[in-house]
Amino acid sequence: MGTMKLTLKIWRQSGPNDKGKMVSYPVNDVSEDMSFLEMLDVLNDELVRNGDDPIAFDHDCREGICGSCSLFINGEAHGPGRGITTCQLHMRKFKDGDVIQVEPWRAGAFPVVKDLVVDRSAFDRIQAAGGFVSVNTSGNLVDGNAIPIPKNDADSAFDAATCIGCGACVATCTNSSAMLFVAAKVSQFALLPQGRPEARKRVLAMVEQMDKEGFGNCSNTGACEVECPKGISLEHIARMNREYVAASVTKDR
Amino acid sequence: MARSALLGSSLAKKYWMALTGLFLCIFLIAHLAGNLQLLDMSPDGQLKFNAYAKFMTTFPLVKVVSYLLYASILFHAFDGILLALQNRKARPVRYHYEKAGANSTWYSRQMALLGTLVLVFLVIHMKGFWYEMHWGDLGLDADGNKDLYTLVAAAFSQPWYVAIYVVSMAVLAFHLLHGFASAFQSLGLNHPRYTPLIKNVGVFFAVVVPVFFALIPVWMFINA
Numbered sequence: 001m002g003t004m005k006l007t008l009k010i011w012r013q014s015g016p017n018d019k020g021k022m023v024s025y026p027v028n029d030v031s032e033d034m035s036f037l038e039m040l041d042v043l044n045d046e047l048v049r050n051g052d053d054p055i056a057f058d059h060d061c062r063e064g065i066c067g068s069c070s071l072f073i074n075g076e077a078h079g080p081g082r083g084i085t086t087c088q089l090h091m092r093k094f095k096d097g098d099v100i101q102v103e104p105w106r107a108g109a110f111p112v113v114k115d116l117v118v119d120r121s122a123f124d125r126i127q128a129a130g131g132f133v134s135v136n137t138s139g140n141l142v143d144g145n146a147i148p149i150p151k152n153d154a155d156s157a158f159d160a161a162t163c164i165g166c167g168a169c170v171a172t173c174t175n176s177s178a179m180l181f182v183a184a185k186v187s188q189f190a191l192l193p194q195g196r197p198e199a200r201k202r203v204l205a206m207v208e209q210m211d212k213e214g215f216g217n218c219s220n221t222g223a224c225e226v227e228c229p230k231g232i233s234l235e236h237i238a239r240m241n242r243e244y245v246a247a248s249v250t251k252d253r
Numbered sequence: 254m255a256r257s258a259l260l261g262s263s264l265a266k267k268y269w270m271a272l273t274g275l276f277l278c279i280f281l282i283a284h285l286a287g288n289l290q291l292l293d294m295s296p297d298g299q300l301k302f303n304a305y306a307k308f309m310t311t312f313p314l315v316k317v318v319s320y321l322l323y324a325s326i327l328f329h330a331f332d333g334i335l336l337a338l339q340n341r342k343a344r345p346v347r348y349h350y351e352k353a354g355a356n357s358t359w360y361s362r363q364m365a366l367l368g369t370l371v372l373v374f375l376v377i378h379m380k381g382f383w384y385e386m387h388w389g390d391l392g393l394d395a396d397g398n399k400d401l402y403t404l405v406a407a408a409f410s411q412p413w414y415v416a417i418y419v420v421s422m423a424v425l426a427f428h429l430l431h432g433f434a435s436a437f438q439s440l441g442l443n444h445p446r447y448t449p450l451i452k453n454v455g456v457f458f459a460v461v462v463p464v465f466f467a468l469i470p471v472w473m474f475i476n477a
Contacts (some may be wrong), residue, residue, distance in 0.1 A: 011349075011402075023421055054311045075352025101350040108345050153351045161308040173354060174362045175340035178404060207264055216343030226356035238443030245441065246265045 004096040008043065010055055011103045013112050014081040020112065022101070023156035032092035037069060038061060038080060039091055042054035049059035056115040062087040064229065066163030070171070071116055071157040072103040077168035085166060085229045109213045122213040123165050123181060130202035131185040133194050147193050156232050157191035157208050160184040162230040169224035169232075175216030180224040183240040184232045190243055207244055264471040266336055271436035273329040278433060280322055281462050291405060294365035294476055307332035310386060316476040318464070330372050337365035354356050367428040381408055409473040418470040424461040 006027045012169050013020030037059050046142040069086040073079030079089045094100065102116065104188070109117040135141075163184035170178050186203050189195025192214035195202070218237060225234050267405045287309065309315050353362060360367060382405060385391060391399040408414050433455035437443070442451070 018380060030450045072348060073297075075348070078352030079354075103348055106346055106348050108343050172356060174357070176343035177340075178447075184453070207262055211263050215263075215342060216315050216340040218267060218439070219361060220431075220438045221338075221357035221361040223353065223357040235436065235443050235445075237443045238438055240441075241264060241267070241443055244262075245268065248265075 001117055002096070003033075003097075004091065004094065006030055006039075006094065006097070007099045007100045007216055009099060010116070012055070013104075014053075015114060015116075016111055022103075030091050032090065034069070035062070035087050035093045036073065036089040036091065037087050038174065044183055045226055052225035056113075056117045058117050059087060060146070064088045065164060067166040070118065070167060071107050072101075072105060072171055075103070077171040078166075078229055082226070083229060083231055085097065085164075087230075105213065106168050107167075107216050109176065109178070110167060110170060120165070122168050122215070123167065123178070125187060125213065126129075126178070126182060126206050126209045127165075128177075130198070130205035131189075132232070133189060134198060144194065147194060153191045156235075157188050160187035160232065160236050163188075163228075163231040163232050164230060166229060168227050170215065170228060172223045172227040173218075174218065174221060175219055177218045177224075178210050178215040179212070179218040179237050179240070180228060182206050183236040186240045186243060190239060199243060203240060203243040204251065207240075207243050263339075266332055267439040270306075270329065270332050271439035273325040273332070274432055274436045274456050276321075277329060277431070278326050278436075278458065280325075285462055285465055288453040288469060289465065291402070292472055294406075294473065298438075299398050299400075299402040300394055300398075302402045303394050304396060306386060306401040307398045315381065326375065328366065333365060333368050340365075358431065361431040364431060364435075366437065367424055370424045371421070371428055372422070374417070377417065378421075383413075406473055406477065410477045412474070414473045415470040419467045422467040426459050426463040429462070430456065472475055 005193060007136050008025045009022045010025060011020060025043060027046075028038065028040070030039050031209045037057070040055060040215040041173050047054045058068045058070055062069075064085045064087060067085070069078075071078065071086045073086065073089070078084060078086045080093050081089055104110075104112050104116045105118045105120075107118075108121045110120055131226055161184070163181060165181060167181070170182035173179075186206060189202060190199050220234070220237075222234060225232065290298065293301070309319075313364060336452060353359075382401065384406055386399060387403050389404075391401065391404060394400040394402070409418075434448075434452045437448075437451050
């Protein structure tokens with residue numbers, strides 16, 4: 001099993017107000033079994049040994065479920081490959097001698113904190129605006145499984161709920177639009193009876209917050225669906241569009 | 254809130270974009286059906302076309318629809334510019350390297366540019382024929398109708414004028430190739446059973462309509 005020599009071109013930015021620039025780093029002895037993040041760990045280890053500032057990047061579970069890792073690698077969110085996050089991207093996807101461009105998510109609503117780390121709290125604020133179900137927790141809980149739900153609806157709601165909020169949709173979208181994220185969060189409740197009582201309020205509030213955060217508009221290019229690590233479908237955006245029309249027209253005030 | 258939601262929100266702008274866009278698609282069919290009469294270049298065909306042009310500019314119901322059409326064109330263009338400006342603002346720092354072709358078609362990402370080119374064509378097109386028909390100094394044909402046919406034939410005897418039309422129809426084709434199906438998605442009309450059909454109809458529409466439109470100047474140039 002051979003090792004690879006790579007050249008990384010990485011966005012370095014010391015803080016939110018720094019202008020930032022692409023910096024070249026050679027990396028040797030890269031195993032094809034490493035994940036992309038492990039490769040960055042190796043580079044950072046070397047930088048620290050040499051007394052340099054290590055490259056800041058987000059990561060947590062490293063098993064594709066937390067949504068922390070980001071990175072725009074060689075022009076694509078989470079790099080080449082489909083249905084994966086950056087921690088699930090392995091170096092066997094690259095060849096010896098490759099030049100790899102690594103940039104942070106780019107969106108006005110996702111300001112750079114440092115290097116490759118961006119502030120994704122805009123997503124949290126959209127969630128807080130309506131991405132929940134108000135449940136009575138005073139001891140008289142109803143068994144959720146006692147409510148009949150058509151299998152297709154349950155499956156579709158689950159598909160929407162697999163969104164990990166990584167922001168690849170925004171990063172990929174030519175308009176920096178957050179429609180796929182918001183649509184997934186709206187759909188996972190809209191499809192279930194437990195979500196219906198607050199459905200109208202939810203979609204209006206979440207879309208309003210999305211617009212406030214400064215995300216772009218949807219051109220239906222479909223890029224988000226392709227790059228989404230969880231394969232969230234554009235059908236959810238259409239559902240949000242329907243929910244929004246219905247809610248706008250029928251809301252009491 | 255409901256009021257502003259249906260006018261100002263990001264989703265509402267898309268609804269209006271879709272509704273006006275689909276209305277303009279319907280117009281394209283009517284406009285094409287009428288103007289295919291230009292392919293009949295016999296003296297009798299010329300008189301028929303001029304009579305048709307008179308009907309289209311004077312019949313009250315057509316006039317009402319035409320005002321709706323002008324409003325739709327202006328709104329579609331204005332709303333589109335507004336959306337494009339907001340979208341640019343949403344990404345203040347661009348990527349150094351972007352492999353956008355890996356996940357979307359170029360024409361779906363360039364709707365604003367394609368739309369602007371179509372608008373430029375519309376200005377040329379309406380100045381050339383629509384303005385002349387309404388306020389220009391056209392001669393009368395044997396039936397006493399304004400002789401729009403002769404004006405069109407003269408315009409399409411110039412190679413560069415024909416070229417502008419053919420290129421513009423190619424631009425329109427790409428605009429429709431994304432726009433037709435996209436309008437349905439914006440309106441929330443996405444269904445596993447019907448969306449494949451909508452997409453196929455969209456491709457058919459985007460190819461057939463511009464090709465027939467482009468055929469008119471080419472035909473008139475060849476047979477002049």
